[in-house]
Amino acid sequence: MSNQECESPELEEEQAKPNSPFFDDIERRELHSESLSRKESPSTSLLCPTADAPVAALDGKSSNYFAALDSNIENLQRRTQQLIEEINENRKKDHTVMSNFRDSLMLKVSSLAEKLEESMFLIYDRHNKQMQDKLQELSEIMERINQIQTELRQVCHTVEAAYKDLCVQPEV
Structure with a gap:
């Protein structure tokens, strides 16, 4: 070389x-x-x-x-x-932040779910009262129908009896 x-x-x-x-x-x-x-x-x-x-x-x-x-x-x-x-410390901090965020989010979601449930129960209560009122009205109407039906039967029996009386009379 x-x-x-x-x-x-x-x-x-x-x-x-x-x-x-x-x-x-x-x-x-x-x-x-x-x-x-x-x-x-x-x-x-x-x-x-x-x-x-x-x-x-x-x-x-x-x-x-x-x-x-x-x-x-x-x-x-x-x-x-x-x-x-x-980097590892920042990852630990990020993990802590995400854990805190998740916990906070879970608390908020839980709180919102409870409020939604309360609202649903209030709506159910209101609907229950409306249904009870309607059922009460239906019950009253059904009772009136039964009364009218009973009266109609009495009228029918009366008319039937009157018709029989008219049909059975001797002819003069």
Whole structure:
């Protein structure tokens, strides 16, 4: 592998890193100056290991970078956990609100059902009185009909008796 082949992917990575939101301004400047010095120096044995060159240990800037990256990851994890906890708390609040709403709604529906039932009973009472009045009138009418029927029978018997008397008289 040639030095140019090794250099170009790393240079692209280095140029992309300063635009990342995980870096603060100081780290961006350090990385930018480091990438500029790498472009200028032809020695890339530390960047691109070959069969004869052993891999070199990380220098101070790289370890600072990884420490900052770890710190940023920890901050993201902490913020994520906080957001999850806030979401769970909001869900608990929503559940409480819905439970209270359901209870309140049940009380109102129960109250309205009782009022409706009372109204129905008042209507039933009024209708019962009207029906009793009508039944009383019907009863009185039926009694009058019975009286009239009895009188009509008496009249019919009287007429029948009179007809028999007229039919039975001797002829003169």
